[in-house]
Amino acid sequence: MDEMIEFLHKGPLAPLKKWGTKYSIWPTHLVTACCGVELAHAFASGYDGERLGVLNFGMARQTNCIVVEGAITRKMARALKITYEQMPDPKFVIVMGVCGIKGGLFWNGYNMVKPFEVVPVKYYAPGCPPTPESLLRCFRALQNEIDTGEPRNTIVYPTVREAVEEGKKKKRPKKVPPPPKYVASNPSVVVDVPREDGWPGGKEIVAKLSEVLGELGERITITGRNKVAVRVSRDNFVEAARKLLEAGLDHIKSVNVIDVPHEGKFIVEYVASSYLNPEFTPLLVTMISEIDRNDPVFPSLIDVWPAADYLERELHDLFGVWFEGNPWMGRKFLLAPDTPETPLRKDFKLQDDVYIGGE
Ligand code: SF4
Structure with a gap:
């Protein structure tokens, strides 16, 4: 053969x-x-x-x-x-x-x-x-x-022509990097995958966040360049958020809910960052917690970061998570009144179509 x-x-x-x-x-x-x-x-x-x-x-x-x-x-x-x-x-x-x-x-x-x-x-x-x-x-x-048999770029990028000063060596033109060829054995499906490479200041930021949060931050992981995930328990979430706000993380970028039905839980994420504190400006801090899927009540953060309001309303519509303290709960925000409940839960099933006429 x-x-x-x-x-x-x-x-x-x-x-x-x-x-x-x-x-x-x-x-x-x-x-x-x-x-x-x-x-x-x-x-x-x-x-x-x-x-x-x-x-x-x-x-x-x-x-x-x-x-x-x-x-x-x-x-x-x-x-x-x-x-x-x-x-x-x-x-x-x-x-x-x-x-x-x-x-x-x-x-x-x-x-x-x-x-x-x-x-x-x-x-x-x-x-x-x-x-x-x-x-x-x-x-x-x-x-x-x-x-x-030769991989070639489809576009030839012009190289920058720099003035060559007398007595200095001429620089070689830079080549366009080839595409990466790394193949993972299995696609990863975990939330806070540690990736520390290539971020020299990462460890100092983790140390700083540990100091700010004390025992409230159960686990702090670098998940990429300028990205940190912090595990916080549901009961300590508001207090931990306040501490981050006081430290300079002055706004919320997004709020997410991840449905994990086979483990009977929702993962709730708040991604915070800073406009005003230069130390934290490029940083994204994701606070993560888990709640029971059968009793999805979570403390609202609108008193800490008011921009969380609309995002919490959306997630209440889409997943049925009850954000305690957000006055909008129990009403529909994005969805039309006759839309079925919690359409983004993984076990949500569309109603069967009804065909009229014909056998
Ligand atoms: S947003 Fe849509 S169109 Fe734009 S790159 Fe992504 S998949 Fe493509």
Whole structure:
């Protein structure tokens, strides 16, 4: 068998195989987000991507390429990995949109996964959304790579011409970094994953937060550059928030609820930052707590950070968490009055459609 594969790769038929692969790129597209519209655009009559030998398929087992169309969440990461593993070799991954590169609009979302941490990515089409031209450019680059075996950038960036002072050595032009090829064995689905690399001031910030919170901060973890997660119990949450406010974290960026039905809990997150204290300005501090899913009552933080008000109202609508102290509880805020309750809980089921007429 190995000999036959070797023959196919290196024997007299190798150019034919290469030519066949080059013009038989069949992507299974993962329409994970709004970038999918631009993929449709690239293959509609205007750009007609099919003329390049690229034909979108719905079935993973007959395809050799995945186009990840935008954001990948933790839930989707598993589907991405499974789809990739079902595909026959040789296989390639192209990622569309800034959401798939660094999180894009959802850069601080607890649920974002970078596709390159799950599967090896060949080419990125940047933009929000990227243009159909840039997606087609990725396919052309991939075809060139199949042809020549050389990965090449699709764009040649101009290098900055600096004036060379006399007697000084001329600097070499900087190269554009290649895409990362790190593949995680399993997509991570935990909330505060420690990632300390590349943030020299991180440890001092953790020490400072430990000093501010004392025993209220049960665990403080660096989760990325300028990102820290603090575990606080439900009963100590308001007091801990006040201490952070006094220390200079003067506003709230977002409030999230994560439904974990198999463990019978909700995870509640408040992401705080600072406009006025330069020490904390780039920092995002996520306070995390867990509550019982059957009795989802949590203390409101509107007296500490008033901007939490609308976010708590939304989460009350969507998950049914009761923020004690927020006067809006018990009413609908975003949803129409006849909308079913708590539509973002994972066990929420849409009502069956009723068809009228016909057997
Ligand atoms: S990059 Fe823009 S268009 Fe693409 S998924 Fe993200 S938000 Fe949507």
